[in-house]
Amino acid sequence: EAQVTQNPRYLITVTGKKLTVTCSQNMNHEYMSWYRQDPGLGLRQIYYSMNVEVTDKGDVPEGYKVSRKEKRNFPLILESPSPNQTSLYFCASSLGQANTEAFFGQGTRLTVV
Amino acid sequence: AQKVTQAQTEISVVEKEDVTLDCVYETRDTTYYLFWYKQPPSGELVFLIRRNSFDEQNEISGRYSWNFQKSTSSFNFTITASQVVDSAVYFCALSDPNAGNNRKLIWGLGTSLAVNP
Numbered sequence: 001e002a003q004v005t006q007n008p009r010y011l012i013t014v015t016g017k018k019l020t021v022t023c024s025q026n027m028n029h030e031y032m033s034w035y036r037q038d039p040g041l042g043l044r045q046i047y048y049s050m051n052v053e054v055t056d057k058g059d060v061p062e063g064y065k066v067s068r069k070e071k072r073n074f075p076l077i078l079e080s081p082s083p084n085q086t087s088l089y090f091c092a093s094s095l096g097q098a099n100t101e102a103f104f105g106q107g108t109r110l111t112v113v
Numbered sequence: 114a115q116k117v118t119q120a121q122t123e124i125s126v127v128e129k130e131d132v133t134l135d136c137v138y139e140t141r142d143t144t145y146y147l148f149w150y151k152q153p154p155s156g157e158l159v160f161l162i163r164r165n166s167f168d169e170q171n172e173i174s175g176r177y178s179w180n181f182q183k184s185t186s187s188f189n190f191t192i193t194a195s196q197v198v199d200s201a202v203y204f205c206a207l208s209d210p211n212a213g214n215n216r217k218l219i220w221g222l223g224t225s226l227a228v229n230p
């Protein structure tokens with residue numbers, strides 16, 4: 001089954017404690033990205049990757065890091081989480097053309113206290 | 114600048130009513146793509162439909178239909194004979210093929226649809 005898998009689904013952490021949200025896709029997609037969803041602000045792109053070892057900032061990259069060592073995986077790293085990073089996070093993958101739909105993971109609800 | 118506006122923040126209907134969710138977009142490009150996604154209470158984002166700017170044919174899929182009108186920059190979504198399972202947040206999104214390597218979607222803020230029994 002074609003899917004994007006994010007882990008964990010829910011996470012509560014404390015300010016400053018490094019964490020990683022994993023994302024894996026089994027569709028051999030080249031393009032992957034991370035979004036955060038916040039009430040009243042909608043979905044905003046954090047980082048994206050066009051292919052292995054090719055990543056770039058989206059609209060709200062501050063406080064986040066990503067890596068793309070393998071085509072299927074695109075982890076999101078919060079080196080020192082802060083309460084303003086409390087949000088619902090989505091990983092997405094697609095074939096890489098503008099006319100193809102993005103497939104989304106189940107979402108990770110992160111709370112930083 | 115590109116923008117997607119979903120003016121209806123929340124809609125509440127009774128089961129079996131028809132409901133239309135509005136989406137208005139702004140772009141300077143002649144080639145672009147529009148999408149609708151559904152976010153049920155469980156939280157995931159589910160792809161519903163894709164439409165390119167050169168195809169203005171309306172589309173019907175079961176109880177769902179979409180009306181794309183370039184003249185008014187709108188891509189509206191209608192659910193016929195709504196059901197409780199249709200309760201979700203629905204997002205309209207715009208993709209710009211001229212945005213270089215970034216295939217990000219420009220999202221509307223969503224319309225929360227509640228279908229009551």
